[in-house]
Amino acid sequence: MIDRFETFAGTGRRGLIAGLGVFLILLALSWVGFIASDDVTYAKGAYGWIEHFPYVGGHGTIRYPITIPMALSFVTFGENEFAMVLPSLLYLILFLVMAWRVTRDIAGPLPAFCALLACATNPLIVVQSSIANVDVIEMALLFGAWFLCFRCLEDGPDRGRLLGAGALVGLAFLTRETAIFVAVYFGLLFLAGHRFNRWHYLWMAMGFLAVWLVELLYLGIMTGDPFYRFNIALHHDPTINRAIDLAGNVIVSPLVDPLLVMLVNQEFMLLMFLAIPLGTWLCFSPQLPPRLRHFARQIALFGLCWLICVGAVQKLLPLNPRYFMITATMACLLTGVALGWLMKEARGLWRLAGLGGLALLVGTNLVGIYVENRNPTFGEEKLVDLLVSRPDVAITTDPMTLYRADLPLQWARATKRVTSAPPSGAALYYYNPVRSAKPNAKMAAAMVPTYQPRPDWVLIEEFAPEPSYLARALRWSGLHSRLPASIWDKLRHANESSYLYRVTADPAPGPA
Incomplete structure (x- = not known):
């Protein structure tokens, strides 16, 4: 051989x-x-x-x-x-x-x-x-x-x-x-x-x-x-x-x-x-x-x-x-x-x-x-795909997601149809929790509550990453129960899901 x-x-x-x-x-x-x-x-x-x-x-x-x-x-x-x-x-x-x-x-x-x-x-x-x-x-x-x-x-x-x-x-x-x-x-x-x-x-x-x-x-x-x-x-x-x-x-x-x-x-x-x-x-x-x-x-x-x-x-x-x-x-x-x-x-x-x-x-x-996590910008890419597939809609999202998606939005000629204003009225809001669930360089702690979904908002669509074949095999065999929870969570969810909401009312003002 x-x-x-x-x-x-x-x-x-x-x-x-x-x-x-x-x-x-x-x-x-x-x-x-x-x-x-x-x-x-x-x-x-x-x-x-x-x-x-x-x-x-x-x-x-x-x-x-x-x-x-x-x-x-x-x-x-x-x-x-x-x-x-x-x-x-x-x-x-x-x-x-x-x-x-x-x-x-x-x-x-x-x-x-x-x-x-x-x-x-x-x-x-x-x-x-x-x-x-x-x-x-x-x-x-x-x-x-x-x-x-x-x-x-x-x-x-x-x-x-x-x-x-x-x-x-x-x-x-x-x-x-x-x-x-x-x-x-x-x-x-x-x-x-x-x-x-x-x-x-x-x-x-x-x-x-x-x-x-x-x-x-x-x-x-x-x-x-x-x-x-x-x-x-x-x-x-x-x-x-x-x-x-x-x-x-x-x-x-x-x-x-x-x-x-x-x-x-x-x-x-x-x-x-x-x-x-x-x-x-x-x-x-x-x-x-x-x-x-x-x-x-x-x-x-x-x-x-x-x-x-x-x-x-x-x-x-x-x-x-x-x-x-x-x-x-x-x-x-x-x-x-x-x-x-x-x-x-x-x-x-x-x-x-x-x-x-x-x-x-x-x-x-x-x-x-x-x-390896081969899709570290899952949320941003789904936002671009969403705008490309719906050329007649405008969407608001959090400042960090918009900042990180700027270049692919530019390539898709969709920059003008997305803003980072706090969701209000009857807007479509793209919620990307990996960027908006906690403070970051583009969003102070006082701003975080204004970008969180409210119970009365209507969930239009969830964008969930496909589990890897390894994660599927581990779950099918039952071996996932023997792994440490932190490792299994990373294998099962290499990226967080993102969501598209219809805002139904103005949100309560965040803390001063």
């Missing part, structure tokens, strides 16, 4: 095509799309380039490696969710191709296919690739820089490649300031004089500075402040408190919390439990070819430096899994290559262990993808 698997994956570009096919299938099945978060900010930046060229922007909207491609996507494919996500998706596909290419050249076709499969099924990668975000773009650009530098480590210093690597780091830095973390990895290579003279590494610095100086010149001309982006990045948010933000599932100590995120969050499943021992084996086993060990050490060092840097900036970044995307992708490559090498070169039970390990990794990844 392993021989057939190797024949299938190890012939020409068949492994690349198969791996990309698996990724695209999972992408279609787990599509997220619009999330009414940072993606809205990037869309506003894209519209800035379309409507106010040349454009500067503010925090988020100034991230040109995503806003400019998104603007081109809107102009080419229309104003819609797919066009918004397309730039990030194309960056991710480019990364997958690069990852397959370098691992094939170093380890062979079968390990390259396994590494590609590990990346293409990783829950964090699959879910984030269907969202307009800079995490994927930053990762792809920085991996491209690593790829060019590694070619120089293998074949000797090349001025063009090193300049290109530095330029890609510069583009990643324009995407998000955290890209500067790679200076730790490249700085270690520079200090060690690894593989070639230290002076050659300065070509990378020149490539980086060339890109950054273009931005400094542009912002200096447009705003009078060359460091405009840097200044707004440092002052746009209050200090992060990881113990309160709880972006990681478990908070124990700043020294171990970053690793715990990758060990216990569902975005990674069993990845790190496999990557740590298998990566250590790849890096140090004397039975492996020196070229493969060198590749593994560079990949591991790149991912480890990123993990340490993200963990170290406690006051700037929450422990959000997406900030660990570079470490996760490097772990995927190490794990996939190691399992593929066992299937390719080992004998007896070790070959079966390689195949079993790959099946375990992919299987748990699929579970991780399945349990």
